[in-house]
Amino acid sequence: MSTTLLARVNGLREQREQAGTRRQLQSFAAIDPRQVIDQGGEKLLSFASNDYLGLRLDPRVSAALAEGARRFGAGAGASHLLGGQHEQHVALAEELAAWTGQESAILFASGYCAAIGTLPALLGRHDHAVHDRLNHACLLDGTLLARARLSRYPHLDWRAAERLLREQSADRASILVSDSVFSMDGDQASVPELDSLAQRCDALLLLDEAHALGVMGPQGGGLARAHQLKSAHLLVMGTLGKALGTAGAFVAGAKVWVQHLQEHARSFIYSTAPPPALAFATRSALHIAQRESARREHLEQLITRLQRGLQELKLAALASSSPIQPIWLGDSQQALHAACFLRERGIYAPAIRPPTVPDGSARLRISLSAAHQGSDVDRLLQALRDWQLSCAARSDPSPHAGR
Numbered sequence: 001m002s003t004t005l006l007a008r009v010n011g012l013r014e015q016r017e018q019a020g021t022r023r024q025l026q027s028f029a030a031i032d033p034r035q036v037i038d039q040g041g042e043k044l045l046s047f048a049s050n051d052y053l054g055l056r057l058d059p060r061v062s063a064a065l066a067e068g069a070r071r072f073g074a075g076a077g078a079s080h081l082l083g084g085q086h087e088q089h090v091a092l093a094e095e096l097a098a099w100t101g102q103e104s105a106i107l108f109a110s111g112y113c114a115a116i117g118t119l120p121a122l123l124g125r126h127d128h129a130v131h132d133r134l135n136h137a138c139l140l141d142g143t144l145l146a147r148a149r150l151s152r153y154p155h156l157d158w159r160a161a162e163r164l165l166r167e168q169s170a171d172r173a174s175i176l177v178s179d180s181v182f183s184m185d186g187d188q189a190s191v192p193e194l195d196s197l198a199q200r201c202d203a204l205l206l207l208d209e210a211h212a213l214g215v216m217g218p219q220g221g222g223l224a225r226a227h228q229l230k231s232a233h234l235l236v237m238g239t240l241g242k243a244l245g246t247a248g249a250f251v252a253g254a255k256v257w258v259q260h261l262q263e264h265a266r267s268f269i270y271s272t273a274p275p276p277a278l279a280f281a282t283r284s285a286l287h288i289a290q291r292e293s294a295r296r297e298h299l300e301q302l303i304t305r306l307q308r309g310l311q312e313l314k315l316a317a318l319a320s321s322s323p324i325q326p327i328w329l330g331d332s333q334q335a336l337h338a339a340c341f342l343r344e345r346g347i348y349a350p351a352i353r354p355p356t357v358p359d360g361s362a363r364l365r366i367s368l369s370a371a372h373q374g375s376d377v378d379r380l381l382q383a384l385r386d387w388q389l390s391c392a393a394r395s396d397p398s399p400h401a402g403r
Contacts, residue, residue, distance in 0.1 A: 019332060019354075020331075020332035020333040020335075020336050020353065020362075021332055021353045021354055021355070026038075027039060029041070031046075031049075032046075032049075032051075032056070032057050032371065033046070033049045033051040033054045033056060033057070033369035033370075033371035033372070034046055034049075034054075034369060034371045034372050034373075034376060036048075036348055042346070043346070044343065044346055044347060044348040045346055045347045045348065045376055045379060045380070046347075046348045046349075047347065047348065047349045047366045047367055047368065047372075047380060048348055048349060048350055048365075048367055049367055049369055050211070050241070050242040050243075050367060051242065051243070051245050051369050051371070052214055052215050052242060052243040052299065052323045052367075052368070052369055052370065053214050053215075053220075053243045053244075053245070053288075053289055053292075053295045053296070053299070053369070053370050054245075054295065054369050054370045054371030055243070055244060055245035055285045055288060055289065056245030056246075057245075058245065058285070058288065060284055060288060061245060061246070061281050061284050061285045061288070062281075063284075064280055064281040064283070064284035064285075065246075065277055065278065065280070065281035067277075067280070068088070068275075068276060068277030068278070068279075068280030068281055069275075069277040071277075071280075072086065072088065072275070072276035072277050072280065073275075073276070073277070074275060074277070075272070075275050076089075076272055076273035076274060076275055076276060077272070078272065078273065079269065079270065079271060079272055079273060080107075080262070080268060080269075080273045081262070081269060084272060084273035085273060086273070086276035086279065087276075088276040088277075088279040088280045088283070089107055089273060089274070089276065089279050091279070091283060092107065092279040092282055092283050092286075093105040093106065093107055093250065095283060095286055096238070096250050096252060096286070097252045099213075099219065099220075099221045099225075099286065099290065100209070100213070100221050100222055100224060100225055100236045100238065100252045101221060101224065101225040101228065101229070101230050102224075102230060102234075102236055102252035102253050102254075103230070103252075103253065103254050103255050103258075104252065104253065104254065104255040104257075104258040104259075105250045105251065105252035105253075105258060106250060106251050106252075106258045106261050106262055106265070106268060107248060107249070107250050107268075107273075107274060107279070108248065108249045108250065108251070108265075108267060108268055108271075109247075109248060109249070109267070109271050109274055110239070110241075110247070110248065110249055111136075111138060111208075111210055111237070111238075111239040111241075111249040112138040112141075113249065113267040113268075113271065114138075114237050114239075114249040114250065114251055114267070115136075115138035115139050115141065115142040115208075115237065116138065116141055116142045116145050116267055117142075117261065117265030117266055117267030117268050118142060118206065118235070118237065118251050118261060118265055119139070119142030119143050119145070119146050119148075119175070119177075119206070120142060120145045120146040120265075120266065121260065121261050121264035121265040121266070122146075122173070122175060122204065122257075122260070123143065123146035123148040123173065123175060124146070124148065124172075124173065125146075125147045125148065126148070126149065126172055127146070127148045127149065127168075127172050127173040127174065127175070128148060128149045128151065128164075128165070128167075128168040128172060128173070128174045128175070129143040129146070129148050129149070129150055129151070129174070129175045129177055130151045130152075130153065130161050130164045130165050130174065130175070130176050130177065130203075131143065131150065131151070131152045131153070131177045131178070132152070132153060132155055132156065132161075132177070132178045132179065132182075132189065133152045133153060133154055133155050134155045134179070134182050134184070134185060135152075135177060135178060135179055135182075135208070136179055136183055136208060136210070139177050139179075139206075139208060143177070149168075151164040151167075155182075155185075156187070156189060156190065158190055158193045158194055158197055161176060161194070161197060162197050162200070162201065165197070165201040165203055166201060173203075173204070174201060174202070174203040174204070175203060175204045175205075175206055176194060176197065176198050176201075176203045176204070176205045176206070177205075177206045177208075178194055178205075178206075178207060178208070179207075179208045179210070179211070180207050180208065180209045180211075180212045180222065180223040180224070181209075181210075181211035181212040181215075181216070181223070181322045181324070182211070182324075183210070183211055183324065184324070184326065184352060184356065184357050184363075184365060185318050185320065185324070185326060186211075186318060186320030186321075186322040186323075186324030186325060186326055187318065187319055187320050187322075188212075188223065188321070188322070189207075189223075191207065191223045191224060191226075191227050191229065192227050192229075194207070195224075195227070195229050195231070195234065198233050198234070199231070199233060203233065204233050204234075204235065204257075205233055205234050205235070206235045206237060207223075207224055207234065207235070207236050207237065208237045208238075209222040209223065209224065209236055209237065209238045210237070210238055210239045210242060210249075211242065211322060211323075211324060212322070213238045213239075213242070213243055213244075214242065214243020214244060214289050214296075215243055215296060215299065215322065215323060216322070219289070219290040219291075219293075220243065220289050220290065220296060222236065222238065224236050231254075232254045232256070234253055234254075235251055235252070235253040235257055236251070236252045236253060237249065237250070237251050237252075238250055238251075238252070240282050240285075243289060244282055244285040244286060244289060245285050246278055246281055246282040246285055247274070247278060248274050248278065248279075248282065295370040296370070298370050299323060299368060299369070299370045301374075302323075302368050302370075302372055302374065302377055303321065303322075303323060303325065303368060305374055305377045305378075306325055306366065306368065306377050306380070306381070307325070309377065309378075309381035310325075310327065310381070310384075313381065313384055313385055313388065315327050315384065315388075316328035316329075318363075323367055323368040323369065324365065324366075324367055325365075325366040325367075325368065326352070326363040326364070326365050326366070327363055327364040327366060327384075328361065328363050329351075329362050329363055329364065330360055330361065330362060331360075331362060332351070332353040332354065332362040334362065335351035335352070335353060335362035335363060335364060336351045336353075338351065338364055338384075338387055339351040339364060341383070341386075341387045341390060342364075342380075342383050342384075342387065345383045345386070347379070347380060347383050349364050349365070349366055349380070350364075350365070351363075351364060352364070352365045366380070
């Protein structure tokens with residue numbers, strides 16, 4: 001055993017403990033979009049799921065997965081390039097490309113695999129990747145693996161992004177990278193401005209639509225489709241484990257980029273292909289998401305209901321029109337206290353703390369699903385009202401509007 005390494009590990013754990021940022025892995029006996037059941041059998045109303053359309057437990061999707069397993073087996077048996085590419089993978093990729101308004105698509109095992117495969121396949125050591133400061137960690141890790149030059153601009157400041165892009169020499173490639181909906185703040189990038197900027201600066205735009213797909217745009221096709229963006233300088237990345245309720249990810253864009261990724265993205269080349277049964281089930285979920293707009297309409301109503309309630313409570317909710325509705329608390333211990341208070345009242349809403357978010361920006365990340373009802377939102381608001389009263393009784397300053 002390395003005593004030096006052990007001392008370092010113990011020291012970091014103690015630091016996290018004192019800062020209120022230590023994490024404990026939790027297991028649940030059952031999970032659905034609006035309820036989890038812990039190991040003790042307690043049912044908790046959950047606001048932690050990314051299953052935005054409530055499709056993970058839709059009987060039609062489950063039935064498709066079971067049918068796919070009977071027809072195609074439990075796994076793919078090989079990587080995509082060595083015999084694991086099934087006709088269900090091809091059909092799903094084609095449908096995802098059409099859904100997002102792009103020409104072609106490639107499948108990955110997860111959103112993380114998509115990011116760490118795509119960026120190193122496109123960037124060289126002296127190329128330049130320009131990121132929004134609040135981009136998801138997988139996008140940053142992909143750039144670091146590429147060993148490219150990494151620059152980060154202030155959140156949503158596309159003018160600062162332009163200044164950084166123009167610093168790159170003309171003989172080196174540049175990629176502009178942004179979430180379309182940001183995972184911890186729930187706000188949106190100015191997608192048309194980023195698209196225009198990429199064209200002006202001769203850069204490729206990589207847009208991560210993980211939290212927009214299924215929820216925003218025509219048939220839930222995301223913000224790139226909402227703005228009718230389809231060009232040779234655009235790549236759209238999306239995950240299948242959020243609004244579609246299954247697992248995996250994809251990157252869509254012009255055929256030239258997709259074909260390049262098939263030959264150079266290491267996380268695609270050296271991974272066993274996802275089970276064909278899973279692709280079959282995802283196709284079922286995709287068809288439901290496209291057809292059943294009532295799910296998105298109901299979700300919009302829930303978002304409005306929650307926002308009005310938070311305004312009445314004068315809680316600092318960040319500006320978000322997405323299902324991600326963060327309640328800004330700032331201090332990590334305060335966020336932990338709020339999360340524990342809610343759990344004692346049967347509500348699961350985890351505290352999000354550094355390093356997931358910047359220092360001083362701890363929050364409750366309320367995530368809504370079309371599976372929730374209006375009464376669920378009302379119950380959450382009442383629990384938050386009770387928490388405020390508890391803070392006042394302890395003579396603690398209760399959070400108020402403003403960051």
